[in-house]
Amino acid sequence: MKIKEIQAKSIITKSNLPASDFVINPYTGCSHACIYCYARFMMRFTGHDEEWGEFVDVKINAPELIPKLGDKYKSKSITIGSVTDPYQKCEEEYKITRNILEKLSLFDSSFDIITKSDLVARDIDLLKKFRDLTVAFSIGQADDRIRERLEPGAPSIENRIKVLKILYDNNIRTAVFISPIFPMLSDWKKIIELTKQYADEYWFENLNIYPSVRENIYKFLKNNYPELIDKYREIYKDEKIYWDGVENEIKDFCKKGQVNYKIYFHHKDIKKK
Numbered sequence: 001m002k003i004k005e006i007q008a009k010s011i012i013t014k015s016n017l018p019a020s021d022f023v024i025n026p027y028t029g030c031s032h033a034c035i036y037c038y039a040r041f042m043m044r045f046t047g048h049d050e051e052w053g054e055f056v057d058v059k060i061n062a063p064e065l066i067p068k069l070g071d072k073y074k075s076k077s078i079t080i081g082s083v084t085d086p087y088q089k090c091e092e093e094y095k096i097t098r099n100i101l102e103k104l105s106l107f108d109s110s111f112d113i114i115t116k117s118d119l120v121a122r123d124i125d126l127l128k129k130f131r132d133l134t135v136a137f138s139i140g141q142a143d144d145r146i147r148e149r150l151e152p153g154a155p156s157i158e159n160r161i162k163v164l165k166i167l168y169d170n171n172i173r174t175a176v177f178i179s180p181i182f183p184m185l186s187d188w189k190k191i192i193e194l195t196k197q198y199a200d201e202y203w204f205e206n207l208n209i210y211p212s213v214r215e216n217i218y219k220f221l222k223n224n225y226p227e228l229i230d231k232y233r234e235i236y237k238d239e240k241i242y243w244d245g246v247e248n249e250i251k252d253f254c255k256k257g258q259v260n261y262k263i264y265f266h267h268k269d270i271k272k273k
């Protein structure tokens with residue numbers, strides 16, 4: 001893992017995510033090395049020739065770039081960790097996310113932190129100071145053997161659920177971000193069953209097979225589930241039909257089970273409220 005300290009020019013940037021106004025990414029690169037990660041496009045801006053998952057640039061000055069007054073961000077939504085995990089391994093040493101949060105806790109904004117890491121539990125003292133904050137744990141698989149192949153550098157599902165419970169018990173609002181849903185592999189009902197006592201809401205996102213991850217996904221299928229290759233090809237010929245079906249199933253299931261949910265399928269069609 002190549003770790004490099006860099007000076008960032010800015011740290012709170014405009015978002016093109018459907019559900020947030022601004023994003024903060026304390027690092028560039030991510031040691032979780034998920035094979036489906038669309039954030040690979042960040043490679044273009046870094047000059048790295050390592051593989052995605054083998055380098056992390058630490059934005060060493062990021063906390064200093066957070067303004068003292070958050071007037072510009074009043075009532076706005078800010079997502080922390082859209083193209084990196086703010087609690088990946090090197091955060092243990094660098095504490096960039098922690099130092100950023102110390103400043104943000106004074107803002108009158110709405111925050112989401114997206115992570116796969118149990119390290120977030122270290123900052124419970126700080127998280128409790130926020131007026132409006134949700135910690136969203138990404139859990140895309142119920143079976144840790146599948147997770148290990150898809151997210152080789154990330155903590156186990158068991159660890160994530162343990163910390164989800166700790167946060168919930170500390171009155172921090174929690175979400176389980178069921179993402180990405182792999183057709184025929186992501187048992188999202190089971191994920192809900194495993195976490196429902198500790199999750200305030202669920203977010204759902206489909207697997208997008210961008211050109212930059214296509215080879216990885218099909219290699220993963222070939223090595224582990226060759227019988228699914230033709231089925232994936234069929235689905236992704238006109239994926240809208242498939243995902244509309246999954247969306248309806250999720251809606252029915254959540255309504256019956258009184259589960260709070262948000263669906264982030266078909267990104268381009270989601271309008272900001």
Ligand code: SF4
Pocket residue numbers: 030031032033034036037038039082083084085116151
């Ligand atoms: S945790 Fe998120 S940012 Fe990091 S590699 Fe996985 S998908 Fe990409």
